Amino acid sequence: MILKSFELNKIKLNKYNFYLFYGDNEGLKEEIIKNLFEKNYQDKISRYEEKEILDNKSDFFNGVFTKSFFDNEKLIIVNRATDKSKVIIEELVKKNPKDVLIILNSKNLEKKSILRKFFEKEKSIICAPCYEDNNQTLNAIINSFFRNRKISISQQLINILIERSRGDRKNLNNELEKINNYSLNKKNITLQEITKLTNLADNYSASELVDNSLAKNTRKTVTILNENKFTEEDNIIIIRTLISKLKRLLKICEFIDNKNSIVEAVSSFKPPIFWRDKQIVTQQLNNWKREELKDLIYKSNEIELLIKKNSSIGKNILSDFIISNSKKANN
Template sequence: MILKSFELNKIKLNNHKFYLFYGENEGLKEETIKNLFEKSYQDKIHRYEEKEIIDNINNFFNSVLTKSFFDNEKLIIINRATDKIRTIIEDLIEKNPEDIQVVLNSKNLEKKSTLRKLFEKEKSILCIPFYEDNNQTLNSIISLFFRNKKIPISQQLINVLIERSRGDRKNLNNELEKVENFLLNKKNLNIEEIIKLTNLADNYSASELVDHSLAKNTRKTVTILSENNYSDEDNIIIIRTLLAKLKRLVKIYELVDEKNNIEQAISVCRPPIFWKDKPLVTQQIKSWNKNLLKDLIYKTNEIELLVKKNSLLAKNILADFIINNSKKTNN
C-alpha cells in the first residue's frame, strides 16, 4: 500500500510489520527511521546491508526468526535494498514472524521495480516514497536552526544553503554541521563565510579528516591532507570540527562509565550518531582515554591561536598537529 511520508504520523505503526522507504531524500528517511522506529526499540535494532543478507540468507533468517529472553522484539533495518532482495522479503512476509518490524531503505526505485510493485500492491505492507525537499521545507529547517542559535540570518544566506543542499536535508544537515562548528564563540555569520564554508574540500570534508585522525588511521589521515589544498578558512573549520568531536568523545566516555558498554554509550549519545559512523566512533573511543582527550582539547585551543597568529605557516602547523595525533601510541 502506498503512503505519503507525512502520513506515517497518522497511522499505528505497530499494525504493520514491513515498510519500504525509497527515494533520494536520505536525510528525511534517516529522520523518519530514527524518530518513528528506533526510539521504540533502543538496543533491539539489527542493521543489514542487502549484500550481507544475500551472501548468507540462512544466517539472516536465523537471526530474524530466533527469539531470546533478552531480544524478543526487533527492528530490522535493511539498507541499499534493491529488487535482488524481493524473493527473500516475500519469504519473510510469508513466515509472518512475530514481534518484529522490517524497514527497507532503498534509493530511487523505478515504477517497473519488482520490489516497489510488491509493496504497492499488498495492503498489509507499506511503500513510502521520499521525494526531494522543496525550498519552503529547507527554508524552515534553516530558519529554525539559526533561531535556536539566536543568530540573525538573511534570506540571501538561506538561499545559498538551500542551493548547496541540492534538495536533500541530509546534505543540508551536513552544511549546518559545518556552520555549527564554525560558530563556536561567534554570534554572527556573513555571506562570504557561508560560501567558503559550504565549498570546503572538494574530495574530503573536515569531518572525515578529523574522524580518521581521532581513530588513529594515520595513513588515511595523511592521504586526505595530501590530496586537498585547504584554505586559511578551512584550517579554522578543521580545528573547530576537531574541538566539537573531542567534546563528543568526552561525553561518550562519561556514558561508558555509566553504562559500562561502549556500544550502548554510543547508542544513547545525543545528538545521535548515524549508524554508518558508529564503527569509526568506537575505534576513536578505543584509541584514547578520557584524560588524554581533555588534554587534547586544551592543546587544540592553543593550536587555533597559533594558526591565527602564523597565517603563512598555518597549514603546516595544523597538518603536523593532525598527523601527530593520528599516530598510534600507548594510552
C-alpha cells in the same frame, strides 16, 4: 500500500510490521527512521546490509524470530535493499513475525522494481518514497536552524545554502553542521563567510580529515591536508569538529564500561552513529585511551586559541597538530 513521507505521522506505526523507504533523499530517510522508529526501540535495534541476509538467510531468519526473555520487541533495519530482497521479505510477510518491525532502506527504485511493486500492492505493508526536497522544505529547515541559534540571516544566504544542498537535506545538514561549528557565540554571519564555509574542502570534508586523523590513518590524513587549501575559517571548523568528535569518543568510552564491548557500545550509543561511520569510530576507540582523549580535548582548545592569535600561519599550526596526533603510538 503507498504513503507520502509526511503522511507517516497520521498513522499508527505499530500497526504495520514492514516498511520500505526508497529514494535519493538520504537525509529524509535518516530522519524518518531515527525520529519515528529508532527512538522507540533504544537498544533493541539490529542492522543488516542486504548482502548479509542474502549470504546467510538462515542466520537472518533466526535473528528475526529468536526472542529473549527480556527483549520481546525488536527493530530490524536492512540497508542498501534491492529487488534481490523481495523473495526473503515476501516469505517474512507470510510468516508475519510478532513484535518485530522490519525497515528496508533503499536507493531510488524504478516503477518496474519488483520490491517496490510488492510493497505498493500489499495493504498490510508500507511503502514511502523519499524524493528530493523542494526549495520550500529546505528553506524551512534553514530558517529553523538559524532561528534556534538566534542568528540573523538574509534570503540571499538561504538561497546559497539551498543551491549547495542539491535537493538533499543530508547535504544541507552537513553544511549547517559546518556553520554550527564555526558560528559559536556569533549573532550574525556574512555572505562571504557562508560562501567560504560551504566551499570547505571540495574533495574532502572536515569530518573526513578529523576521522582519519583520530583513526591514525596518517597517509590519508596527509593526503587530505595536501590536496586542500584551507582558509582561516576552515581551520576553525576543523579544530571544532575535532573537539566535537573527541567529546563523543569520550562519552562512548564511558558507555563501554556498561556494555563491556566497543562494538556493542558503538551500536547502542545515543544519538545513533550512522552505520557507515561505525567502523572508523571503532577504530578510533581502539587507538585512544580515555585519559588520552581528555588530554587531547584540552590541547585542541589551546590550539584553537593559538590559531586565532596567529591566523596567518593557522594552517601550519593545525596541520602539525593533526599529523602529530595521527602518528601517535598507543601506550
